[in-house]
Amino acid sequence: MDLRVQGAGPTSPFLGARDLFETEHDLSLPVHVHLRDDPDERTWAGHYDDRHVLNISKQAASSAMARELALHEFSHMARYEQAHPSHTQSTEEVLYLGLAGKSVERRKLSHCYQIANHMKDIYADDITLTVGPGEKLLSFLESSLAMAVADRPETPSRSGLTRRSASADPDITAVNAAFALALAERHDLVEDDHRLYDLAYAAAMDAPSVDFEGFKRRFRELVANPDSSTYRQMLVDATRAYVDDGGATGE
Incomplete structure (x- = not known):
């Protein structure tokens, strides 16, 4: 699973979520994580022909739920690739x-x-x-x-x-x-x-x-x-x- 974190902020929650996710699943497309400055930015996933995008605020990325939020969005990406x-x-x-x-x-x-x-x-x-x-x-x-x-x-x-x-x-x-x-x-x-x-x-x-x-x-x-x-x-x-x-x- 190709993971690319873009923007200044923590990377460990996303790497940890990837490690958990890969124990059972994988994604064909790369995942670009966009760390946003806006603390009210909703965590959401976007899907494109050549990549998935995980948008998340720096505040959320630094929270105790960061790994779980990322894992949840990776799961949405998997469902999208499955054409569920x-x-x-x-x-x-x-x-x-x-x-x-x-x-x-x-x-x-x-x-x-x-x-x-x-x-x-x-x-x-x-x-x-x-x-x-x-x-x-x-x-x-x-x-x-x-x-x-x-x-x-x-x-x-x-x-x-x-x-x-x-x-x-x-x-x-x-x-x-x-x-x-x-x-x-x-x-x-x-x-x-x-x-x-x-x-x-x-x-x-x-x-x-x-x-x-x-x-x-x-x-x-x-x-x-x-x-x-x-x-x-x-x-x-x-x-x-x-x-x-x-x-x-x-x-």
């Missing part, structure tokens, strides 16, 4: 199929993209967690969800129950919680009494219109190697389930 449907299916096409005839809020539409990204991440992390330990990933999922659940003070909801999860958007917080728990269960990372369950169910309480258990099941039980048609239908079904539960209206 999760990494070749156009999200725009799925949204066109799934949302035809519906009027959908802009925020809900952005959430549908997030659901598609979660499904891609499940398939990438099926690789990540075969070559690397899951403890840091589990801690990351737990801390991220804890921050969302604690995002605002407790206030009574219209139903009289206490709202405990993030005020910014409880619906997608509940979906994110379902994803985190599904990934942990899919790879046996949690015991029944793990704190992640309490956090996830707190998020679900604040979004009664979201089928939390249904989304957890969808994410957890994604089949390993679907064909293109099957994957497209799974993503269409997930999109419709989210938008219909959220009250989209027909035109």
